[in-house]
Amino acid sequence: MSGATLVLASMALALATFMNVLDVSIANVSIPALSGDLGVSLSQGTWVITSFAVANAIAVPLTGFLTQRFGAVRVFVSSILLFVMASFLCGMSSSIGMLILFRVIQGAVAGPMIPLSQSLLLSSYPRAKAGLALTIWSMTTLVAPVVGPLLGGWITDNISWPWIFYINIPIGLFAAGITWTLYRKRETPTRRVPIDYVGLGLLIVWVGALQVMLDKGNELDWFNSTQIVVLTVVATVAFCFFLVWELTDAHPVVDLGLFRRRSFWSGTLALSIGYGVFFGNVVLLPLWLQQDMGYTATLAGAVLAPVGLLAILLSPLVGKNIAKFDPRLFSTLAFTVFAVILWMRSQFTSQTDFVTIMIPSLIQGIAMAAFFVPLMTLIFSGLSHDKIPAASGLSNFARIMAGGFGASIYTSTWENRTSAHHAVLAEHINFANPVSQSVIRMLTGAGMSDQQALSFVNNLVNQQAATLAVNDLAWLSSMLFIALMGFIWLIHPLNPSSPPAKK
Numbered sequence: 001m002s003g004a005t006l007v008l009a010s011m012a013l014a015l016a017t018f019m020n021v022l023d024v025s026i027a028n029v030s031i032p033a034l035s036g037d038l039g040v041s042l043s044q045g046t047w048v049i050t051s052f053a054v055a056n057a058i059a060v061p062l063t064g065f066l067t068q069r070f071g072a073v074r075v076f077v078s079s080i081l082l083f084v085m086a087s088f089l090c091g092m093s094s095s096i097g098m099l100i101l102f103r104v105i106q107g108a109v110a111g112p113m114i115p116l117s118q119s120l121l122l123s124s125y126p127r128a129k130a131g132l133a134l135t136i137w138s139m140t141t142l143v144a145p146v147v148g149p150l151l152g153g154w155i156t157d158n159i160s161w162p163w164i165f166y167i168n169i170p171i172g173l174f175a176a177g178i179t180w181t182l183y184r185k186r187e188t189p190t191r192r193v194p195i196d197y198v199g200l201g202l203l204i205v206w207v208g209a210l211q212v213m214l215d216k217g218n219e220l221d222w223f224n225s226t227q228i229v230v231l232t233v234v235a236t237v238a239f240c241f242f243l244v245w246e247l248t249d250a251h252p253v254v255d256l257g258l259f260r261r262r263s264f265w266s267g268t269l270a271l272s273i274g275y276g277v278f279f280g281n282v283v284l285l286p287l288w289l290q291q292d293m294g295y296t297a298t299l300a301g302a303v304l305a306p307v308g309l310l311a312i313l314l315s316p317l318v319g320k321n322i323a324k325f326d327p328r329l330f331s332t333l334a335f336t337v338f339a340v341i342l343w344m345r346s347q348f349t350s351q352t353d354f355v356t357i358m359i360p361s362l363i364q365g366i367a368m369a370a371f372f373v374p375l376m377t378l379i380f381s382g383l384s385h386d387k388i389p390a391a392s393g394l395s396n397f398a399r400i401m402a403g404g405f406g407a408s409i410y411t412s413t414w415e416n417r418t419s420a421h422h423a424v425l426a427e428h429i430n431f432a433n434p435v436s437q438s439v440i441r442m443l444t445g446a447g448m449s450d451q452q453a454l455s456f457v458n459n460l461v462n463q464q465a466a467t468l469a470v471n472d473l474a475w476l477s478s479m480l481f482i483a484l485m486g487f488i489w490l491i492h493p494l495n496p497s498s499p500p501a502k503k
Contacts, residue, residue: 012178026152052107053404059111082109084172091162153301206238214408276406310365330374337367346474417469
């Protein structure tokens with residue numbers, strides 16, 4: 001392709017990716033409003049995010065099979081149209097059960113969208129300009145985290161939360177229409193290929209059971225609940241059978257043999273855990289700001305939005321120099337910056353102002369620019385070309401799944417730590433404490449009843465407890481990023497002159 005046709009094709013493919021990534025970031029700031037309208041707790045509201053992430057992760061490994069069976073263009077366009085339909089149904093949902101069901105569908109049909117947008121974009125450019133094509137694609141994925149929180153916050157405050165899903169409809173229809181018009185005569189060859197139905201079924205069972213266990217564990221008091229125990233047993237047994245089956249099947253849905261390579265397993269582990277920690281904090285921050293700090297959805301979105309600004313500016317620089325320097329240096333820089341900004345968040349108090357809370361989000365853009373591309377380069381290093389699609393699918397599956405697990409673990413742990421801090425702080429509110437009695441007398445002197453004064457003090461204790469819980473998780477996250485640097489340096493150094501490995 002060339003000229004205006006190439007520009008239009010790039011725009012359509014980029015918009016599809018933008019819509020997909022936007023749908024994750026835009027929902028983060030809408031959880032409090034969404035939870036309130038549907039009559040559920042904040043932890044239940046986060047299921048809207050985790051259900052999409054897990055369904056999306058499970059669907060990603062199917063991209064290769066679907067592409068070979070039906071063709072890349074048909075699968076990509078169908079994925080967009082089904083995503084649009086699922087978005088409409090999400091907006092029409094009247095209960096949390098309906099919304100989670102349609103989010104699962106939305107996540108599943110979105111699975112092939114991102115890998116195929118990359119593939120079609122690369123096929124549209126000459127090989128010499130592959131770097132330019134990937135830069136265009138990556139810029140789109142970085143713009144979405146900037147626009148998503150702001151747009152989601154504004155829509156939630158000024159219209160209503162269903163419109164965070166409805167806005168996908170015009171974007172998706174435009175992207176699907178342009179893509180089909182320009183690419184339908186460039187369809188990839190198709191052939192009948194076997195699919196590992198048993199492996200896929202076991203994958204769905206163990207990932208689904210584990211995610212439900214993480215989502216409902218806090219609500220059901222973890223292992224004091226029979227349901228949680230059963231889910232844990234099902235997830236464990238299904239996972240064991242999955243491992244055995246995938247390692248012995250001739251056409252596995254997930255090529256676990258890739259984990260025999262040290263560069264692959266250490267790089268994938270660093271990428272997945274790092275993304276899970278990052279995404280858990282991305283989900284947690286707007287919940288704390290809106291529930292305990294009195295922020296509107298728009299203001300909470302404004303705090304998160306700067307994360308993409310430096311990433312957009314620095315990503316081309318990283319891409320241009322990735323071949324000149326050891327990618328492990330870029331990855332170490334990313335993890336160092338993540339550790340620093342999370343340590344900064346661990347120092348927040350209930351009096352911290354808007355600008356101070358926003359500064360770590362701005363600095364985080366440096367880490368985002370050096371996070372994905374260098375790690376993916378290291379993960380693919382030494383692999384033959386025929387192994388790269390499987391490696392891409394497996395590493396993306398692990399990353400997206402870790403994001404869903406991270407969101408569940410962080411929200412549950414935040415609630416538990418908030419309760420623990422509340423119990424400790426509340427011990428000081430008693431008749432023997434002159435400070436607490438002085439505050440209560442001051443409030444009653446201002447016209448409050450005894451009950452109103454105690455309720456006011458309890459709200460202050462809740463705010464302090466929630467803030468201390470955020471500090472705990474931020475500090476732990478900072479330490480995790482420091483520890484993960486060890487996995488980066490387990491990866492074999494990249495040597496461009498060495499031939500790719502055959503396994």
